[in-house]
Amino acid sequence: MSESVAVIGAGPGGLVTARWLTAQGFEVTIFEAGSDLGGQWTGAPGRSGVWPEMHTNTSRILTAFSDLPHNGATTFPSNRDVLAYLRRYAETFAARIRFGVEVTRLSRDARGWLLEHAEGAERFARVVVATGRFQVPVIPPVAGLATFDGSESVVSTYDFRDSARYRGKRVLVAGCAVSALEIAAELVRAGARVVVTQRRQRYVLPKFAAGVPSDHRIFTRYGVLAAEALPATEIDRQLREIVVEAGGSPEQYGAPAPDPSLFAAGVTLSQDYLPLVAEGRISVRPWIASVAGDVVTFGDGHGETFDGVVFGTGFRQSLPFLDENIRATVDLDDVHLDAELHTFHPDLPGLAFVGMWDQSGGYFVPLELQARWIAYTWGGVVPPRDPDAQRRAVSAYRDRRGLPQKTRMNLIAVAFARLAGVEPRLSRWPQLRRALLFGPLAPSCFRLEGPDALPDAADRFARDAAAFGAITTEEFSEREERYWAMVVSSDRR
Template sequence: MHYPNEKIVAIIGAGPAGLVSARWLAQHGFEPIVFEASERLGGQWNPAAEASGTWAGMRTNTSRVMSAFSDLDHESDVATYPRQDQMLAYLERYADRFGLVRRIQFGKRIELLEAAPDGRWRIRSRTGEGMVEETFSHIVVATGAQARPLVPEIPGVESFTGALGIAHTSQYEGPERYRNHAVVVAGCSISALEIASDLAYGGARVTSAYRRQRYIVPKLIAGVPAEHVLFNRAAALALEALPPEALAEGLKAAVLKASGSPDQFGAPVPAGNIFAAGVSQSQGFLPAVAEGRIIVRPWIERIDGSTVLFSDGSHARPDAILFGTGYGLSLPWLDPAIARALNFDGTSLDLYANTFHPDLKGLAFVGLCNLVGPYLPVMELQARWIAYVLAGHVAMPSRARMEQGLEACRAMRERGQQPVLHELAVSLARHAGVEPDLERWPHLERALLFGPLSPVSFRLQGTDRLEDAPARTRAAAEAFGAIRSSTFTPEELHLRRLLEEQASVSP
């Protein structure tokens, strides 16, 4: 089928990224068609989806303020960190509110995305009735960043004879299966640490193994969600303005104040430079280490039958091994020519602001980025920016600017880094013309700088501003007792002055 009407936009995926993309494209006069392989929307939050890594009882890594879009808050009885079923219910409410279900073609699996001869894009998909071929001027890829579990190559892994076998944490369904069993959890990501804690408090004997000791922050810092404290607008502006050494020392000081150093709990000493060590998040991991519920070991050197040998010479004989070693992007249907243009290596893409590529006009990407920090607000900003570009509200960046962005993207990749989400959020808001001007909102300055990067804070001005955005922005900043007044603390004043000084000398 050929869609000559440029108002018809194909969206691949009906998870959070696809839904918010459809909502904003429809808002600005487009007719989105959403392709979804499953029989239900929700993406990762639909545990029945083939690629879902969620399970009943799983909690979000970000608060209910940050695990939502700007038009719709969670129900009042949802906890600080929503459960999997609550996130799915939220996404279904969101889809109902904006009439998105009728736009979703369920059970439609993508087989190929390629360039068509007329400069448009062709999608081949499979349904229960056979293969379908359709051509569109614009396509949004919104398939998520956690679709392909990564398992490292370890000598002897195929010889493991533990009774419960080997699995990736994406297959985890709760601690009951592992109760009274010994488990090695490999990895130091958020999911690895949270699952290690879940197992330890659920009656398993847990050994946690990882390559390097990261600094670990709790999900709640003095009752306030960590991303409200560490991934706010002031932190994003500091990344732009301050030298790396000052940033590293400032972040390290904040983390140590919030949670102490891992070695205080019995874990190894992390590297002095926090950027070299890395930062992870878990509410219960370090306390479980301190209580002896979790034994920490260095990385796995090899596996020999029932024995796991670690690089320090120690060993364990677990019943199970769980690899919490991250995810790659699952885009098997990308035509090789598109994959080459994107420099796709299985885990990342070369994109300008994680959204566009200058050589792939008509393609856009939402949600295929690092997951530490305000993920749903970033997806919404990407969706709004795409809709605004297509609708002509804002101009696409020049090719020269986009090429510079791609060079920066490649440089980060070579350093093994990915964009941090709070910095990306501020960048996307500027592109979309919705970054709030602090001088215009003096009564919200502290909330905007040191409160959360709440999605509604990007509805204060510009296209699609909301009348109630100021009140809701303040409420988001006051939630959990984070910011109760407009009076800056001494630490906030110090950072604010540094940012002002840097801005005054910048060209």
């Protein structure tokens, strides 16, 4: 008899985990609190931070799973395209989903894992928590913010839905992450007068540069190998060189100058934000000092009146259904969850977490690789992790608490691929060497070898890598040769 697994959440992480667990013979049931699958991509108020005109900031190739390409989607799919894709994915792999069932408590006893909900309680051999970590927006404390009385009030980007209501109004957008910058640009196009306030200026990378999606440029296998072989200062320099070459530096557009270190400043993807700053249609101010009525005073002492304020200032982690023992074991707080690579804890066998990390770049590829690692581990395809090794990994994570937690998509994707045994070896694919190093981390490249390798994966990956340029040729650019030489010559490789 196959083991039962409950997956909590029918977003991308829950769907792809259910697909791979089912392939390993587990009997999987997905519990979804809402009335539709898709997680954030439903656009449902109160359950999603997706607004009607939102498009992805990741390309269609990296916003897909390895078993199902998009159906004629644009380079950057709309939120409706992504939701349709996820519905098709669930139908293709016959996902068993129970809608409208919100898990209120997850606990463990000697007989397994107990899920409690409004309909009662059910027991499962294993559980996957895939509810996401971007559901509770954070609005930072600002002196006098509660007194704001502009006509459009204060909202978070998570609750932003209608740009048309701001036409002709003065709007302050707080933050420099992707949602803040994309909404600022949308508000300008809708006829609002927009000011952006930020604590620090990030580098801003256009989503598309020289005909190539930027996630194809910066989230590469080379970047992983370089991070393992070269000093952090050299990685910082190389990434900054790529970003500035593609989109310039913010001060060239009239925005504040960022920190010379890209790691210190951070980077955000946005196609239109900096050009709108250059045109004077978006003004940039220091961070908010105080609010009094409809007047916002900034750190430089300058004050302006606004009709509305939109905060794009991040999220806190929230898993209210975990019982006190599980919460204590993983030492859950607003940011952290102790687990080996955000997935397993040695003291919680049969429990896995999916998608509970913060990163730059798209989540679809690493989510699938994490799902395969979980499924292969529980299915016996790859050896179970040594508990002592897991404890060392958890300890190392705890040592980093208080430091910046955001990771890069390519680093975590390759880490999951290695644990799942599906990282392609360069020596086996000489015809794809350049694409595997400097091309996109397309899901097809993780079906080249290892468990569930596909006979047509090489052709699929060659097409994916060449979609926006002849990346599969063996002619390396001078910069690529120089970068690669640094990696292979390093004695730390």
